[in-house]
Amino acid sequence: MPGIVIVGVQWGDEGKGKATDLLGERTDWVVKFNGGNNAGHTVVIGDEKYALHLLPSGILSPGVNAVIGNGVVVDLEVLFDELEALNARGLDTSRLRVSANAHIITQYHRTLDKVTERFLGKRMIGTTGRGIGPAYADKINRVGLRMQDLFDENILRQKVEGALDQKNHLLVKVFNRRAITVDEVVDDLLSYAERLRPMVCDTGLLLGDALDAGEVVVFEGGQATMLDVDHGTYPFVTSSSATAGGAATGSGVGPNRLDRIVGIVKAYTTRVGSGPFPTELFDEQGEWLRSRGFEFGTTTGRPRRVGWYDAPVTRYATRINGITDLVLTKLDILTGLERIPVCVAYDVDGTRFEEVPVNQSDFHHATPILEYFRGWTEDISSARTFEELPAAAQDYVLALEAMSNTRISVIGVGPGRDAVIVRHDLLD
Numbered sequence: 001m002p003g004i005v006i007v008g009v010q011w012g013d014e015g016k017g018k019a020t021d022l023l024g025e026r027t028d029w030v031v032k033f034n035g036g037n038n039a040g041h042t043v044v045i046g047d048e049k050y051a052l053h054l055l056p057s058g059i060l061s062p063g064v065n066a067v068i069g070n071g072v073v074v075d076l077e078v079l080f081d082e083l084e085a086l087n088a089r090g091l092d093t094s095r096l097r098v099s100a101n102a103h104i105i106t107q108y109h110r111t112l113d114k115v116t117e118r119f120l121g122k123r124m125i126g127t128t129g130r131g132i133g134p135a136y137a138d139k140i141n142r143v144g145l146r147m148q149d150l151f152d153e154n155i156l157r158q159k160v161e162g163a164l165d166q167k168n169h170l171l172v173k174v175f176n177r178r179a180i181t182v183d184e185v186v187d188d189l190l191s192y193a194e195r196l197r198p199m200v201c202d203t204g205l206l207l208g209d210a211l212d213a214g215e216v217v218v219f220e221g222g223q224a225t226m227l228d229v230d231h232g233t234y235p236f237v238t239s240s241s242a243t244a245g246g247a248a249t250g251s252g253v254g255p256n257r258l259d260r261i262v263g264i265v266k267a268y269t270t271r272v273g274s275g276p277f278p279t280e281l282f283d284e285q286g287e288w289l290r291s292r293g294f295e296f297g298t299t300t301g302r303p304r305r306v307g308w309y310d311a312p313v314t315r316y317a318t319r320i321n322g323i324t325d326l327v328l329t330k331l332d333i334l335t336g337l338e339r340i341p342v343c344v345a346y347d348v349d350g351t352r353f354e355e356v357p358v359n360q361s362d363f364h365h366a367t368p369i370l371e372y373f374r375g376w377t378e379d380i381s382s383a384r385t386f387e388e389l390p391a392a393a394q395d396y397v398l399a400l401e402a403m404s405n406t407r408i409s410v411i412g413v414g415p416g417r418d419a420v421i422v423r424h425d426l427l428d
Contacts, residue, residue, distance in 0.1 A: 002216050003258045005247045006425065009317040011233075011271030013297070014168060014264040015329035015412060020057045020220050022321060022327075022410065026427060027054040028215035029065045029141040029207065030058025035222025036073040036105060036132040043417065048089070054078050056220050059086070065210075065280025066093075067203050070101035070252020071240060072222075073135040073145070075096045075110075076192040089116045098196065098251070100148040106160075107188060108167050108180050109134040115175040136239035138163065149191040153186070154240030160185050190282040204252020211257050216427070219247035219258070225317040226271070236275025244321040262426055263323035264408070265314055265397075269378040270295050276364040278345045279307030291322065308370065310343045311403035316356040318405050325426055326404060328397060329412035331417075336380060337375035340396060343368035344403065373399060381414040386423055387414075 004023065008014045020030055037053040043060055050060055054074065059066040068074060081092050119128060138144035143163050149156045160182050168179040210217055223242040224369040226232045231243055236286030241249060273279050281289065286306050289295065295304035303333060317323065334340055346353040346366035357363045376390040383389050389397070389411075401408045409424035 002211050002214055002260060003219070003253070004114050004216070004260045005219045005221065005244045005258050005321075006262045006264060007221040007242065007244050007247075007321050007323075008227075009263040009265035009314055009323070009326070010310070011223075011226045011277070012223055013270055013272065013273075013295070014266050015327070016220060016222060016264045017412070019262060019264050020218055020428075022417070023218055023426060024063075025061060026216060027058060027061065027273045029067060029210050029217040030056045030061075030366045031067040031069050031203075031207065031217060031219045031247075031251050032056040032072055032220060033219050034136070034246045035067040035238060036130065036240065037075050037121045038130050038132045038223075043254050044243075046373045050086075052290075054081065055082050055086075055096070058218060058220065059096060059334075060091065061094070064205075065097065067207065067251070068098045068102055069203060069251040069421075070099040071246060072099075073103045073105050073132055073139070073240075074098065075105040075130065075236055076189065076196070080192065080195065096199055096203055096404070097203055097206060098147055098199045100146065100200050102137055102147050103139045104145040104147065104150075104189065105131040105135045105165075105183055106145065108164065108171075108185065109138070111171065111177065111180070112167065115171070115177060116401075130186055133239045145189070146189075147196065150189055150196060151200075153190065156189065157182065157186050160189075164406055176375075183293045194211055207251060208257075217257075219251060221246065225320055226313060228320075231320050232371075233275045234360065236273060238351050238377065244323075256335075260325065260426065261321050261323045262325045262327060263314075263408075264327045264329060265317075265322060265404075267309060267400075268293070268336055269307045269310050269313070272297050276360070276366070277305055277307060278324075278346055278366045279310050279368045280305050281307050284322075289333065293330055299385050307345055308341045308368070308401060311400070312343065312345065312347050312354065312356050312370070323406050325409040325424065326401075326406055327410040327412065328408050328425075331382050331393065331397070331411055332379075332413045334375065336377055337374045340375050341368075341370040341372055342399070342403075344371045345369040352369065357382040380414060381419060383413050383421060386411070386421055389421070392418070 033331045112134045113131045114129045171177040171325045223238045227238045228242040374392040376392040378390045411421040
């Protein structure tokens with residue numbers, strides 16, 4: 001079973017990096033297939049903590065080949081900052097490969113992202129301001145820059161000129177900002193070309209050959225299902241395909257090569273940025289969850305919005321992605337609660353919804369219908385088998401599993417890479 005996709009079930013920050021790292025020692029390739037440096041993975045190895053924003057977290061595992069796929073948008077400054085930081089800590093990053101078709105985030109993308117958000121005011125999306133949306137917009141509008149363009153200066157200059165013809169009018173006449181020159185963009189991008197050259201290749205071909213050879217390839221999604229541009233809480237979403245289908249389009253392998261879809265879900269729920277969030281807490285319990293779970297963005301440092309576990313969202317994600325296994329993270333954060341609420345359905349103006357409403361307005365006005373489960377006070381961070389969990393914690397996991405329409409195969413009980421309970425092997 002060589003092709004495994006890892007996707008977030010909620011609004012991101014579920015702990016996908018840890019799941020990838022869990023598979024790392026038995027994985028030959030790890031592929032990032034969507035997003036950019038607008039989301040982060042935090043991986044704890046022993047006493048060391050690694051915060052990755054653009055690189056696939058599998059790069060931390062010795063011997064694993066890391067790939068940035070064609071579905072990713074790449075900020076070259078961030079890419080090399082991350083590589084240099086890992087190299088300085090003694091990690092080998094020489095196995096990284098970058099798709100020749102991956103698009104590049106430029107200076108003008110970052111500028112447009114920030115000024116557009118300010119212009120939207122109360123209607124802002126809540127982006128990270130890192131240029132991801134504008135880079136994807138250029139990709140769809142067919143005026144984007146790809147990695148391969150860096151190796152032909154004439155082509156690069158022509159493409160930058162074409163992009164700035166329009167964007168400078170917008171910056172100057174609408175946003176009252178200075179025009180960006182072609183030379184400053186081209187010179188900046190060309191400064192990375194020679195360092196990039198050994199990394200850039202036809203990664204789709206590499207991955208196809210690896211799968212043909214029976215090697216294990218893990219496709220690591222950025223963001224999560226509810227932020228997917230098609231299937232998320234539009235328009236409060238990211239600009240890429242964060243669901244399992246994006247693994248095929250964002251990496252250049254056929255969907256029949258994807259054998260297992262692993263969904264990562266927190267034992268409660270968080271999101272960053274604007275948009276509907278039915279189980280969101282605004283009280284002392286919300287502050288307690290945020291503080292105890294250290295719910296602050298890996299990339300931005302922004303405090304995350306927090307709420308209880310949302311079973312309809314998990315069922316929705318299971319269906320949309322075809323999830324075969326769930327990894328339930330941060331169960332230990334709930335330790336100490338007398339009762340643990342779970343959203344089992346929604347109330348929308350007196351009508352009960354068992355599933356996520358298709359109408360965004362209904363979802364925006366949904367209030368959670370809660371069911372309560374016994375809490376526990378025992379420290380579960382040292383548990384390594386399901387039977388070692390307190391009875392109330394076992395009951396909570398089994399209840400979530402029954403509501404989710406798929407099995408919970410792994411349970412996270414602490415931040416360390418070994419703080420997991422494996423109920424079902426993800427490679428079986």
